[in-house]
Amino acid sequence: MGYPKEKNFVVFMPREKIVIGNWKMYKTAREAASYIEELIPLIEGCKTKVLLAVPFTTISTASKAAKGSPVLVGAQNMNDAREGAFTGEIAALMLKEAGADFVLLGHSERRHGFGETNDFVQRKVVRALQDDLIPVLCVGETADEREEGRTEEVLREQIEMGLEGVPKEESEKVILAYEPVWAIGTGKSATAKIAQEAHAFCRKVLGDVFGKKKAATVPILYGGSVKAENVNGLALEKDIDGVLVGGASLSVETLAKIVLNCKGK
Numbered sequence: 001m002g003y004p005k006e007k008n009f010v011v012f013m014p015r016e017k018i019v020i021g022n023w024k025m026y027k028t029a030r031e032a033a034s035y036i037e038e039l040i041p042l043i044e045g046c047k048t049k050v051l052l053a054v055p056f057t058t059i060s061t062a063s064k065a066a067k068g069s070p071v072l073v074g075a076q077n078m079n080d081a082r083e084g085a086f087t088g089e090i091a092a093l094m095l096k097e098a099g100a101d102f103v104l105l106g107h108s109e110r111r112h113g114f115g116e117t118n119d120f121v122q123r124k125v126v127r128a129l130q131d132d133l134i135p136v137l138c139v140g141e142t143a144d145e146r147e148e149g150r151t152e153e154v155l156r157e158q159i160e161m162g163l164e165g166v167p168k169e170e171s172e173k174v175i176l177a178y179e180p181v182w183a184i185g186t187g188k189s190a191t192a193k194i195a196q197e198a199h200a201f202c203r204k205v206l207g208d209v210f211g212k213k214k215a216a217t218v219p220i221l222y223g224g225s226v227k228a229e230n231v232n233g234l235a236l237e238k239d240i241d242g243v244l245v246g247g248a249s250l251s252v253e254t255l256a257k258i259v260l261n262c263k264g265k
């Protein structure tokens with residue numbers, strides 16, 4: 001079992017459920033291998049796709065442990081340049097060679113903790129596609145922006161700017177993640193209703209970018225305090241194609257429960 005690959009790209013079927021675990025700066029390569037060995041039998045037969053965004057030094061070991069299984073491994077960040085004198089940075093080609101199939105881009109912790117701008121994120125999205133990595137573009141408003149009634153303005157800007165220069169035909173290689181900043185790592189997940197409203201808006205903006213028909217097939221994942229208990233309510237919503245899970249993905253049993261509970265209607 002595995003994923004259909006078109007050239008070097010993994011192709012997702014329209015609207016199939018996807019769970020991405022974001023390990024952030026946790027787990028060594030050795031820990032990753034035993035996690036993945038434990039995970040595979042726990043999710044056997046489940047149709048939901050499982051992706052793990054792991055630390056750079058873990059990608060190679062993790063992708064070997066996941067080989068032949070339905071689990072895909074990816075990175076949490078990259079630089080926008082193909083190569084160059086950028087001390088401490090990492091390029092898409094290096095991630096691909098290490099075994100990554102996708103990369104998180106513009107995660108809130110990068111935007112707010114490391115000053116990443118929409119422009120920088122956009123250049124990374126284009127680079128990822130050029131070098132055969134699926135970009136998972138992360139967008140989301142802060143608590144203040146929501147209180148000020150600016151949620152839609154912020155989401156539109158992050159999506160439109162982030163996807164600038166991406167050809168319409170490449171829309172099927174893009175994943176969008178809506179992660180309200182106020183919900184990340186706070187234990188305070190958005191309700192299914194709030195998340196669905198934001199996802200419907202994101203899909204509308206994707207329609208303006210790629211055309212309505214193509215926008216209907218772009219996976220939009222919800223992230224922010226997802227747990228085994230709240231995932232099903234979220235996944236039942238029309239425009240929620242899956243979830244991006246941080247803290248709760250560190251336990252293999254919990255991630256497996258989330259995968260099994262991430263079901264549509």
Ligand code: PGA
Pocket residue numbers: 022179183184185186187223224225226244245246247248
């Ligand atoms: P959380 O993180 O699930 O711990 O809230 C989500 C994320 O950062 O992607």
